[in-house]
Amino acid sequence: MARMRSPEKRKALLEAAVLEIDASGLSAPTSRIASRAGVAEGTLFTYFANKDALLNELYLELKIELYQRLNAELDPKAGLKVRTRQIWFSFLNWAIEYPQKRKVSLQLHMSNLIASNTRDQAAAKSGAVAAALSELGECAAKRGLPAEFASSSMGAMQEVAMDLIAKQPERREQLEREAFEAFWRAVQ
């Protein structure tokens, strides 16, 4: 297993997994994932030790991709509200561009299949995003709420925003903006 002969096949398998899990849930058969990736059933297991490993690596990959994007679009020198807004929009854009990835990421997050080790590795990649959210957390802390309150609320309110946008895509920009303001009021 050591060195993967073809990183493309690995990627194809992860992408196929996203599509299959989106369609059928976490019980999507490995055989379907493999065949959608265009490889043989058994090949999947030369890239991933077992289904659990595939799921954990997929989770990590999705988190890393997202954090890379968030960090790329983040100006670390800007003021807190500006940075918060940047994160807000970056995430929403990603989630709307790749709704299946977001849905699968969420399913994996809530399942009990993702090892705490994997969760830690994912968290370690948050970079400058974490810094901004922690700064935001301090505001909340003044009100007597734990520091995580801010970031958790952001995730939660983005969830809400996405659902609304999914129903009225033509109002996307306005909904993103108004929902952000609502969120900002909440954490201030």
Added chain:
Amino acid sequence: MARMRSPEKRKALLEAAVLEIDASGLSAPTSRIASRAGVAEGTLFTYFANKDALLNELYLELKIELYQRLNAELDPKAGLKVRTRQIWFSFLNWAIEYPQKRKVSLQLHMSNLIASNTRDQAAAKSGAVAAALSELGECAAKRGLPAEFASSSMGAMQEVAMDLIAKQPERREQLEREAFEAFWRAVQ
């Protein structure tokens, strides 16, 4: 003349389903559910036509239980903020008292196993709660957000509150209060 179908066994099966699904997800085997309920494998199917039916009835039962509680603790004549706070606390208390039921209810809600018919039946039981949330939606509407924004946000922020409380149960009361205020700022 014959042994009558016992409501206790039905209840035992639904409760066992909650525990098993909490532990293993929606793919929890019917055999495990039956055995945890203390009945034979086949007995489950005298109470529910098939696994799907069990899941749908469970969803309905959980929703009804919750709505009954929310409505019982709701004063329909009180002002909007008061009623909103009543719903907020009632729900949190239920969710904290029965974390497994809440988790299972959520999983069922997100799955594609619950028939729209079942969802409608559940919605029909919301009673005065629905009235309060719709009134709250009108506020949001003034800001240009859809009416659902308010109720969705409530759910989302309660989610956040519950996570925090789970981590610091001794601060429960304060966290509930502060999170409510944050939520209230968001929807005003």
Added chain:
Amino acid sequence: MARMRSPEKRKALLEAAVLEIDASGLSAPTSRIASRAGVAEGTLFTYFANKDALLNELYLELKIELYQRLNAELDPKAGLKVRTRQIWFSFLNWAIEYPQKRKVSLQLHMSNLIASNTRDQAAAKSGAVAAALSELGECAAKRGLPAEFASSSMGAMQEVAMDLIAKQPERREQLEREAFEAFWRAVQ
């Protein structure tokens, strides 16, 4: 089990069995048979020791009913061809009048569920029919064929006639007649 409280229920069960087996084959569930007969699932087993017993008794009943009819319409003093023709028409009329009974009787006959004991009991009821057929068998014997040849051929050719009549019911009379003549040529 000794004395049946209600012969009507027994009859209802046997009739229901005919209909269910006609529809679903010998694997028709006892529960469906019982419910079509308008009695409880368990009641079936107070009338028949088990499914096998039900099937054996049904076979016997059908054979007896048929033989009674054949014998009733048979004039034992008539010539051989006349008697043969009487049997031929009596049977065809019964089979066309009760196609389900005939189909079920055939299925039971071919299955390995009917005990040889049961088959013997059925054969014992053939009465004057047997006499006519055995007389007919003697003709065949002259040609070097076993005595059973005649009766077996009759059954086989009636089978053929019924299929043809099922497809062209309006030509029933003619088909019955011509097929009989063909059969008669065969055994002469």
Added chain:
Amino acid sequence: MARMRSPEKRKALLEAAVLEIDASGLSAPTSRIASRAGVAEGTLFTYFANKDALLNELYLELKIELYQRLNAELDPKAGLKVRTRQIWFSFLNWAIEYPQKRKVSLQLHMSNLIASNTRDQAAAKSGAVAAALSELGECAAKRGLPAEFASSSMGAMQEVAMDLIAKQPERREQLEREAFEAFWRAVQ
């Protein structure tokens, strides 16, 4: 590169199916069929999509085997009676050589598990046999019987012949001959 699906295993499964169905009827469990074929339970389903498919393919295979044999032993240039006799003996030889195949073929034929599509495919293989039987049907037609009368009668009388031969195998040749003559008288 991988192990290829082996025609031998497929054949072994079909043969095992014949034996099991002969012994226990169409409800013969797939697990017994697989184990008699010397493969694992699941392997059966790599060769046949499901039990129904297995049964349909088995039916087709049996019909094709029979028709190939009948056609191989048939001289299309011979006179009608000669050809009819050839078919008569070919079939009887096959049926006596493989009594289980014949019994299973009959059971499948009468069941409602064989798709009309499958029946059509089987009929398409009848070749020169069909021609001879249809020619024979024309004789019957002169007597006012439908064309199928001849072929149906042949099947029916062969059925009779086989039963007799099964009881007195030592007289096989004579019984085959005499029964054929009886049949021929019937259809002339």
Added chain:
DNA sequence: GATGAATGAGGTTTCATTCAT
């Protein structure tokens, strides 16, 4: 390394039969 046939444990569901009421 890649393939896909082979495996068999395990999942859902059916059903003949028993037995408490």
Added chain:
DNA sequence: TATGAATGAAACCTCATTCAT
């Protein structure tokens, strides 16, 4: 006696994983 809930052994089928090629 009549009832129908309860039982659990099978039945059919799926699927993660292994391994011969």
